Amino acid sequence: MGFLLHRFNCFALDGRVVKSCTIKTGAFSQLASDWSTCFSAFAGARLFRAGHFGAAMPELITRAIEFRAADSAGDTIPCIISTEAPVDRGDYIEVLSHRASDVDLSRAPLPLIVQHNSDALNIGLVDNLRIEGGKLRGDARFGRSEQAQSILADVKAGIVRNLSVGYQLVRALSETGRTKRFAWAPFETSVVSVPADAGAGFYRSLERNDTMEQNNENLSRSQRRAMNANSDVEHNRMAEIIAIGRQYNCSDLAAEFAETGQSVSAFQNAIIERQSNQPLNTSGLARAGIGMSKREVQRFSIMRAIRAMSDPSARDEAAFEIECSRAVEQKTGRRSRGLFIPADVLHRDLTVGTASQGGYTVATDLLAANFIDVMRNRSEVMNMGASILSGLVGNVAIPRKTSGSTAYWVAEGGSATESSLAFDQVTMTPKSVTAYVDLTRKLLLQSSMDIELLVRNDLAGSLATAIDLAAINGSGASNQPTGILNTAGIGSVVGGTNGLAPTWAHIVDLESAVSVANADVGSLGYITNAKVRGKLLKTEKATSTAQFVWADGDRPLRGYRAGVSEQMPSNLTKGTSTGVCSAILFGNFADLMVGLWGGLDLMVDPYTLGSSGGVRVVAFQDVDIAVRHAESFAAMKDALTT
Numbered sequence: 268m269g270f271l272l273h274r275f276n277c278f279a280l281d282g283r284v285v286k287s288c289t290i291k292t293g294a295f296s297q298l299a300s301d302w303s304t305c306f307s308a309f310a311g312a313r314l315f316r317a318g319h320f321g322a323a324m325p326e327l328i329t330r331a332i333e334f335r336a337a338d339s340a341g342d343t344i345p346c347i348i349s350t351e352a353p354v355d356r357g358d359y360i361e362v363l364s365h366r367a368s369d370v371d372l373s374r375a376p377l378p379l380i381v382q383h384n385s386d387a388l389n390i391g392l393v394d395n396l397r398i399e400g401g402k403l404r405g406d407a408r409f410g411r412s413e414q415a416q417s418i419l420a421d422v423k424a425g426i427v428r429n430l431s432v433g434y435q436l437v438r439a440l441s442e443t444g445r446t447k448r449f450a451w452a453p454f455e456t457s458v459v460s461v462p463a464d465a466g467a468g469f470y471r472s473l474e475r476n477d478t479m480e481q482n483n484e485n486l487s488r489s490q491r492r493a494m495n496a497n498s499d500v501e502h503n504r505m506a507e508i509i510a511i512g513r514q515y516n517c518s519d520l521a522a523e524f525a526e527t528g529q530s531v532s533a534f535q536n537a538i539i540e541r542q543s544n545q546p547l548n549t550s551g552l553a554r555a556g557i558g559m560s561k562r563e564v565q566r567f568s569i570m571r572a573i574r575a576m577s578d579p580s581a582r583d584e585a586a587f588e589i590e591c592s593r594a595v596e597q598k599t600g601r602r603s604r605g606l607f608i609p610a611d612v613l614h615r616d617l618t619v620g621t622a623s624q625g626g627y628t629v630a631t632d633l634l635a636a637n638f639i640d641v642m643r644n645r646s647e648v649m650n651m652g653a654s655i656l657s658g659l660v661g662n663v664a665i666p667r668k669t670s671g672s673t674a675y676w677v678a679e680g681g682s683a684t685e686s687s688l689a690f691d692q693v694t695m696t697p698k699s700v701t702a703y704v705d706l707t708r709k710l711l712l713q714s715s716m717d718i719e720l721l722v723r724n725d726l727a728g729s730l731a732t733a734i735d736l737a738a739i740n741g742s743g744a745s746n747q748p749t750g751i752l753n754t755a756g757i758g759s760v761v762g763g764t765n766g767l768a769p770t771w772a773h774i775v776d777l778e779s780a781v782s783v784a785n786a787d788v789g790s791l792g793y794i795t796n797a798k799v800r801g802k803l804l805k806t807e808k809a810t811s812t813a814q815f816v817w818a819d820g821d822r823p824l825r826g827y828r829a830g831v832s833e834q835m836p837s838n839l840t841k842g843t844s845t846g847v848c849s850a851i852l853f854g855n856f857a858d859l860m861v862g863l864w865g866g867l868d869l870m871v872d873p874y875t876l877g878s879s880g881g882v883r884v885v886a887f888q889d890v891d892i893a894v895r896h897a898e899s900f901a902a903m904k905d906a907l908t909t
Contacts, residue, residue, distance in 0.1 A: 348403040353506040360446040360506050367398045371452035383457045390415035393456045431459045446506045508534050556611035557594040567612045576871035577882045605870030645731035647832035648738040651856040652790030657863040663695040697864040697889035702729030708880030726886045736834040738892045748892035758901025765842035766905035771808040777853040777901045784898035789855035792828035796835040798908040799849045841905035854900030864889035
């Protein structure tokens with residue numbers, strides 16, 4: 268038998284040749300074994316055939332595949348080494364081209380190893396490499412070692428199913444959106460227990476594909492072109508599903524829908540259904556905070572932080588608070604205007620304790636209310652059931668369905684008519700709201716937890732008022748969020764050309780406007796101002812009935828909750844009624860989303876009140892408001908109360 272001569276160069280990361288080796292053998296099996304040994308001998312270097320690429324290649328990449336052996340005989344198992352299934356690499360979606368000209372098979376046969384351990388001898392070979400049906404196929408041939416035969420037995424029994432390919436990208440071929448298509452070169456195959464790449468492994472069974480490929484021999488050229496076009500459509504479908512899944516943190520669901528051949532619109536609907544079944548007002552503290560323990564949370568003092576900012580000599584006293592602020596900066600990637608109060612502290616539940624459990628003795632149990640709860644209680648929209656999304660990082664996109672599928676009647680044996688879902692998203696971006704509280708010199712010197720509570724509640728109340736105003740009537744301009752009253756598409760009830768006093772009929776019409784849109788579900792209720800409430804308390808449902816529109820009890824309007832907020836405008840204009848019209852709002856407040864980013868940013872102004880020794884504490888909170896479904900709300904904006 269003639270000998271084959273193979274020369275390998277091993278390159279360091281900088282491209283220089285570290286070592287060369289020449290292998291002379293007369294058998295492909297021995298060649299592969301020696302090739303694997305050579306590969307292992309230079310761990311950490313980059314290996315390729317001399318003169319093939321001329322420069323160092325990227326690190327070896329792996330993706331998972333699967334092989335089946337139900338009909339296999341002997342020690343050889345047919346397998347699919349790779350497909351054109353897209354794999355999300357973070358910055359881009361990778362697709363390996365499976366045109367024969369784009370796959371470098373010069374390293375055949377490939378070593379078959381275990382768990383990508385190149386330091387161990389191979390357990391077999393994968394030879395007979397060929398491109399068929401848009402897949403790289405081969406035959407896994409197991410060796411005679413005890414380990415190889417043991418794994419072979421498990422493969423035949425269906426216990427071991429996963430195979431992973433190690434490869435390197437040769438060159439980029441094309442780019443469409445985030446999807447990049449590459450020429451590539453396989454280096455090795457590995458038997459693995461768990462696939463290394465969660466996005467790989469999309470395939471069809473060998474039996475089905477082989478049958479299809481046999482049938483393809485009888486296809487016309489036009490039919491083959493149509494199949495190739497369909498293949499491109501399939502690649503795009505899978506790539507889009509994977510990209511959407513990554514965006515909405517639903518990679519597990521994306522893998523399922525991509526593998527089972529379901530449409531992009533079906534996947535989008537599944538995301539919406541998943542999110543609809545999960546409460547939107549989940550706090551998200553695990554990712555918002557900095558991982559403070561309960562003891563550390565109780566140790567943190569807002570007053571101590573304020574004193575440190577107002578008096579540099581007190582910074583040593585607030586070393587812990589300053590360090591916490593730096594941790595928030597590091598996690599969020601944002602610089603504080605003064606000092607960050609971590610989300611852990613804003614959500615803390617302070618109770619009566621001892622010096623050994625935080626350093627403070629709490630004189631009252633009023634501290635059980637955390638910062639967010641105080642804001643919720645001070646804000647009417649939050650109190651009405653608005654969804655609070657706290658601990659946000661970066662911009663937020665929430666998917667929503669704009670139209671549903673359509674049902675059709677068909678004859679017996681008839682085919683279903685395809686319909687699709689319309690899909691878009693609600694975006695939220697952080698906008699800064701600010702509030703301040705003035706502290707006197709004597710108050711600043713106090714260390715009582717009651718004073719801590721007072722300051723914290725004042726800041727929370729001020730921010731809640733600003734958020735309430737933005738949520739109800741934010742203009743969407745001048746860095747304001749867009750409030751419900753200014754959201755395009757909400758229902759409208761008109762009183763008259765110049766406004767009109769609200770009546771029972773107007774209340775019914777508000778509810779009807781929401782019901783017609785099939786949105787009368789969830790946290791339904793009313794918000795108006797005190798002037799409208801006073802008017803409705805004196806307005807009968809019908810003349811001489813002594814039954815008034817605004818009834819007694821906690822559900823005074825048609826059995827729904829009704830909040831009263833002075834943030835609801837009473838100075839609107841309609842026709843000749845200038846600056847005297849009020850608004851009444853009805854809807855599902857769970858579809859109003861209040862997003863809160865990061866922690867509370869405090870800045871101390873020692874100059875405004877400097878003459879009296881006091882300080883002004885300015886609080887900044889990044890907030891945004893969004894309405895998930897405009898049809899969930901209806902408003903009357905021309906209610907006259909005089």
